[in-house]
Amino acid sequence: MLKSSFSWLALLLLAVSVCIVLPSRGQNRGQNQEQVQLPDGDGKATVQAACAVCHSMNQVTNAGHDREEWTTVLHMMVNVGAPVPEDQFDTVVNYLSKNFPPKPQPAAQIIPGNVDVSIKEWVVPTPGSRPHDPMFAPDGSVWYSGQMANVLGHFDPKTEQFKEYKLPPKSGPHGLTPDKDGNIWYTANFGAYIGKLDPKTGEVTKYPMPDPNARDPHTPLFAPNGNLYFTLQGANMVGRVNPKTGEVRLNTSPTPKSNPYGMVMTSKGTPYFVEFGAPKIASIDPDTLEIHEVVLPHEESRPRRVAITADDVIYYSDYSRGYLGRYDIKTGKMSEWPSPGGPKSQPYGITIVNGIVWYSESNTKPNTIVRFDPKTEKFQTWAIPSGGGVVRNMVHTPDGNLWIACSGMNRIGEVVIKGGTKVSRKN
Known part of the structure; x- marks a missing residue:
């Protein structure tokens, strides 16, 4: 049982390290462990005992956070089983910061x-929750x-009131999307299943992955045909x-290690996704799941999130290069603009409101909300205001405002666009 718990925690922490809670290029458990010497001080022994369970000390020593951020990170680790005694929590935070x-x-x-x-933000109830994706529901409420x-x-x-719904153990919820019946569908990024939550009863229905290699469902999206597509x-x-039959089908990306990530749906019901491990955008045939890839102009591009206009023009956040990119599906034309924060700004969460592109720079200090007008x-x-703590995703409301999730700050936030207009069609 203990071995199983450790292996689960190791897998989870590896996923977290990829998502920049710890360094984005972490080592495997034990790698170079003997080469790292932690500084002396109160808390050192606890850090060695708790962190070495699942990953190398390099992932700690290569990280850098202020006290508030380390507090959130440590809460995250405790939430998933890191053995940090309660009476040592503050000591460890002091040592790390x-x-x-x-x-x-x-x-x-x-x-x-x-x-x-x-911009107004609210702290979510559970410390170290790491709010990942926000979702605006048809009834005007917000989910994360x-x-x-x-x-x-x-x-x-x-009312500014929160309610949390507990999920099956070791799920690691990631992306969210509603259905027409008011259910909330989510990807269990650590649990290898697609989940459906009935908010009225709290009941969860699981759709397990049919392939053991399909370990980390990421972004879900419903198509007009009623099926749920996901990366x-x-x-x-x-x-x-x-959803009618419960059948789950999978297809592998033609590019190895392409890391299918954010996804959008065209006006004709064709899913498009970006490849965070390759300079590519790809479409999915809704019937056959056949994937067709489009290569971006720069080999260094790593698109992470994606948005789409009502007339099927794609905008993507080029995370690795600090650019905003554009791809016109109909003409094949591609354009790009350097993000205001520069090449290391790491554009991330993105959406479109009435033809205006909104996104966040996740590596500037503080994080920013960026508005781009394609016409001008x-x-x-x-x-x-909080600093952001990496805004991994954002959504817009029918009134044309935005909701964001500030992962490292344990907050969700509303961006009210004053004088804005209601969203025409889907964006």
Whole structure:
């Protein structure tokens, strides 16, 4: 039982390290372990005992956070079983924040403009939840995936009240999408299944992956045909669930280690996804799951999230290069613009409201909300009050406002676009 728990925790922490809670290029458990010497001080022994269970000390020594961020990271680890005694928690946080402070980040570039926004944030109930994806429901409420707390969170903006729904153990909820009946579908990124939560009863229906290699469902999206399509990042696959029959089908990406990531749906019901491990965008045949790839102009491009206009023009966040990219499906034309924060700004969560592109720079200090007008090709930016802590995804509301999840700050936030108009068609 203990061995099983450790292997689960090791897998989970590896996934977390890839997503920048710890360094994005971490080593496997035990690799170079003997080469790392931690600084002396209160908390050292606990760090060695707790962290070495699942990964090398390199992942600790290569990280850098302030005290608040280390507190959140440690809560995340405790949530998934890291053996940190309660009476040692503050000691460990003090040790980590003293010896591994924040690393240099590019300063946020605040560009003024004519649009006025206000940003309000709320701390979610469970410390270390690491809110990952937000979702705006048809009833006006907001949902989020509390990935490291193993919950789906519900927030009523009118009452400002939260409610958390516990999921089956070791699920690691990631992406969210609603169905027409009010159920919340999610990808169990650590549990290798697609889940459906009935908010009325709290009942969860699981759709397990038919292939043991399909370990990490990522982004889910319903198509007009009623089927749910999803990406699997580390497994290098895409998949489809038929909600009526429960059948799950999978297909492997033609590019090895391409890491299928964010996904959108065209007006004709064709899923498109970006490959975070390759400079490519790809489409999925809704019937056969056949994948057709389009190569981006730069070999170094690593698109992470993606949005689409009402007339099927794709915009993507080029995370590795610090660019905003554009791909016109109909003409094949590609364009790109450097993000205001520079090549290390790491653009991430993205959406489109009435033809205007909104996204976040996840590596500037603080993180930013960025507005891009394709007609004028002008940017405007705002700092996220809490710092952001990496905004991995964002969604828009029918009123044209935005909701974000600030993972490292354990918050969700609303971006109100003053003077905005209701969304035409789907965006």
